[in-house]
Amino acid sequence: MKIVNIETRVVTAPLKTPFKTSLRTVTHLEDLVVMVDTDSGLIGYGEGASTAVITGETLLGMQGAVAHIKPLIIGKEIEDFNTLLSILAKSMVHNSTIKSAIEMALYDLRAQSFKMPLYKLLGGSKTTFKTDITISLNSIDVMLEDCKKAIELGYDILKIKVGESVTKDYERIKVIAQTFSNVTLRIDANQAWSAKETVTLLTKLENEGIITELIEQPVRANDFRGMKYIKERTITPLLADESVFSTKQAIELLEMDASDLINIKLAKCGGISHALQIADIAELYNVKCMIGCMLEGAISVGSALHVASARANTITMLDLDGANLLTFNPVKSSTQFNESELKLDENSYGLGIIKVSFK
Numbered sequence: 001m002k003i004v005n006i007e008t009r010v011v012t013a014p015l016k017t018p019f020k021t022s023l024r025t026v027t028h029l030e031d032l033v034v035m036v037d038t039d040s041g042l043i044g045y046g047e048g049a050s051t052a053v054i055t056g057e058t059l060l061g062m063q064g065a066v067a068h069i070k071p072l073i074i075g076k077e078i079e080d081f082n083t084l085l086s087i088l089a090k091s092m093v094h095n096s097t098i099k100s101a102i103e104m105a106l107y108d109l110r111a112q113s114f115k116m117p118l119y120k121l122l123g124g125s126k127t128t129f130k131t132d133i134t135i136s137l138n139s140i141d142v143m144l145e146d147c148k149k150a151i152e153l154g155y156d157i158l159k160i161k162v163g164e165s166v167t168k169d170y171e172r173i174k175v176i177a178q179t180f181s182n183v184t185l186r187i188d189a190n191q192a193w194s195a196k197e198t199v200t201l202l203t204k205l206e207n208e209g210i211i212t213e214l215i216e217q218p219v220r221a222n223d224f225r226g227m228k229y230i231k232e233r234t235i236t237p238l239l240a241d242e243s244v245f246s247t248k249q250a251i252e253l254l255e256m257d258a259s260d261l262i263n264i265k266l267a268k269c270g271g272i273s274h275a276l277q278i279a280d281i282a283e284l285y286n287v288k289c290m291i292g293c294m295l296e297g298a299i300s301v302g303s304a305l306h307v308a309s310a311r312a313n314t315i316t317m318l319d320l321d322g323a324n325l326l327t328f329n330p331v332k333s334s335t336q337f338n339e340s341e342l343k344l345d346e347n348s349y350g351l352g353i354i355k356v357s358f359k
Contacts, residue, residue: 001038001039001040001042001077001078001079001109001113002038002039002075002076002077002078003036003037003038003073003074003075003076003077003078004037004038004039004074004075005036005037005074006034006035006036006037006066006069006070006073006074006102006105007034007035007037008032008033008034008035008062008063008066009032009035009356009358009359010030010031010032010033010059010358010359011029011030011031011032011033011047011297011330011331011356011357011358011359012028012029012030012031012330012359013028013029013326013327013328013329013330014027014028014029014326015027015028015029015295015325015326015327016325016327017136017146017325018136019134019136019295019325020136020137020138020161021136021137021161021163021188021190022137022161022162022163022164022189022190022191022192023053023054023163023190023191024053026295029049029295029296029322029325029326029330030049030050030059031047031048031049031050031296031297031300032047032048032050032059032062032063032066032101033045033046033047033101033299033356033358034046034047034048034066034098034101034102034104034105035105036102036105036106036108036109038078038109040113042109042112042113043109044104044105044106044107044108044109044112044350045104045105045108045299045351045353045356046100046101046102046103046104046105046106046108046299046300046303047101047104047296047297047299047300047303048062048097048098048100048101048267048296048300049097049267049294049295049296049300050062050097051097051267051295054242054294055094055096055097055267055294056094057095057096057097057098061098062095062097062098062101065092065095065098065099066098066102068091068092069088069091069092069098069102072087072088072091073087073088073102078106078109078110078113079113081106081110084106085103085106085271085273088102088103088106088271089270096245096267096268096269096270096271097267097294099270099271100266100269100270100271100272100300101300102271103270103271103272103273104266104271104272104299104300104303104351107121107272107303107350107351108350108351108353109350110350111349111350111351112349112350115349117306117344117345117346117347117348117349117350117352118303118306118350118351119305119306119309119310119344120346122272122276122306122307122309122310123310124306124308124309124310124311124312125309125312126308126309126312127309127343127344127345127346128341128342128343128344129305129308129318129320129341129342129343130157130318130340130341130342131157131318131319131320131321131324131340131342132155132157132158132159132184132186132317132318132319132321132340133150133153133155133157133158133159133321133339133340134159134161134188134319134321134325135147135150135159135160135161135176136161137161137162137163137164140171140172140175140176143160143172143176144175144176144179147176147179147180147183148180151180151183153339153340154339154340154341155183155339155340156182156183156184156340157183157184157185157186157213157340158176158180158183158184158185158186159186159187159188159216159319159321160172160173160176160185160186160187160188161188161190162187162188162189162192163188163189163190163191163192163193164192166193166197166200166201169189169192169193169201170201170204170205173185173187173201173205173210173212174205174210177205177210177212178210184213185212185213186213186214186216186239186319187212187214187215187216188215188216188217188241189215189216189217189218190216190217190242191217191218191219191220191221191242192218193218193219194219194226195218195219195225195226195227195229195230196229197218198215198218198219198226198230198234199229199230199233199234202215202230202234202236203233203234205236206234206235206236211235211236212236213237214236214237214238214239214260214261215230215234215236215238215239216239216241216263217239217240217241217242217243217263218230218238221242221243222243223243224252224253224256224258225258227240227243227253227256227258227259228256228257228258231257231258231259231260237260237261238259238260238261239259239260239261239262239263239290240253240258240259240261240262240263241263241265241292242268243259244262244263244264244268244269244278245268245269245270246269246270247269247274247277247278247281250262250278250281250282251281254281254282254285254287259287260287261287261288261289261290261317262278262282262287262289262290263289263290263291263292263319264278264279264289264290264291264292264307264315265291265292265293265294265304266293266300266303266304266307267293267294267296272303272306272307275291275304275307276307276310276311279307279311279314279315280311280314282314283311283313283314288314288315288316288317289311289314289315289316289317290315290316290317290318290319291304291307291308291315291317291318291319292304292318292319292320293319293320293321293322294322295322295325296322296323297322297323297326297329297330297331298323298329298331298333298335298337299331299333299351299353299356300322301320301322301323301335301337301342302333302335302344302351302352302353303351304320305318305320305335305344306344306351308320309344318342320342323337324337324339330356330357331353331356331357332353332354332355332356332357333351333352333353333354334347334348334352334354335351335352
């Protein structure tokens with residue numbers, strides 16, 4: 001089965017509410033969908049979000065990257081899969097999101113050619129999952145109302161965005177934890193604090209008996225020493241997100257004993273193959289992983305679910321709410337997105353993409 005063309009289209013959808021973190025505010029999904037065409041008539045789908053403040057990529061940049069990569073893989077056989085992945089990885093430095101999107105499409109085609117869902121091709125068997133939902137950074141009153149709405153929809157794991165200031169963030173966490181004591185809270189500061197600020201805040205919360213399931217990436221991505229400083233002085237589990245783009249960074253962080261957990265994202269690491277490698281590295285260090293997403297739609301989130309199935313023993317937490325944040329889903333697929341409950345279809349092929357409604 002030979003690759004004959006690669007096309008890209010933009011997919012958009014408004015969000016139910018603005019997505020606010022310490023790094024950005026987003027009001028709608030605007031992702032690039034990659035379609036890899038073959039001489040057999042099969043089409044592979046991939047998706048990438050423009051998250052310039054994290055990966056450095058924009059829609060225009062991703063489109064330009066596809067134009068660069070396209071001639072390198074057109075004419076190649078899907079059956080020569082490992083060579084394709086190697087060509088893609090070496091095609092250009094960085095640009096992890098677009099590499100991930102193209103790799104998704106290649107994996108989709110490979111699984112379709114074997115007439116099986118991708119998770120089975122990757123060795124997985126788990127099909128049902130539970131995700132958290134993100135509570136955007138707002139005033140305490142707004143966040144409390146958003147938490148209430150999420151719980152009413154069936155969510156019992158809430159990911160609380162913080163990062164405005166340590167003082168205000170302490171109040172946010174304390175009030176939300178005391179108001180909703182029967183739900184699991186995950187805290188994400190998106191690199192907003194210093195190591196000392198983080199220790200001060202967490203110690204204060206811990207002394208009051210408020211220990212959340214985890215604190216995610218409180219310091220700058222390259223501050224590995226800061227991560228280690230926090231881990232040595234607090235008991236709240238520390239999750240590395242932006243600190244881990246690559247397998248090399250995962251090894252370095254874990255060798256330093258600077259994190260309790262790792263958040264794997266396809267858009268950060270460059271795709272499915274690299275996500276599997278990071279999960280395998282984490283398993284060697286007896287470290288559990290979360291699999292997360294950027295502000296992505298059903299193609300990317302669905303791909304992450306297939307990875308979660310393939311490494312279910314190591315990937316024990318999901319932050320895959322991207323498709324659930326949209327007012328409507330522009331992608332029709334066999335994967336079910338029923339708020340906190342996500343389910344893969346064991347009878348579909350590949351990623352199970354049926355139809356995409358474009359801009």
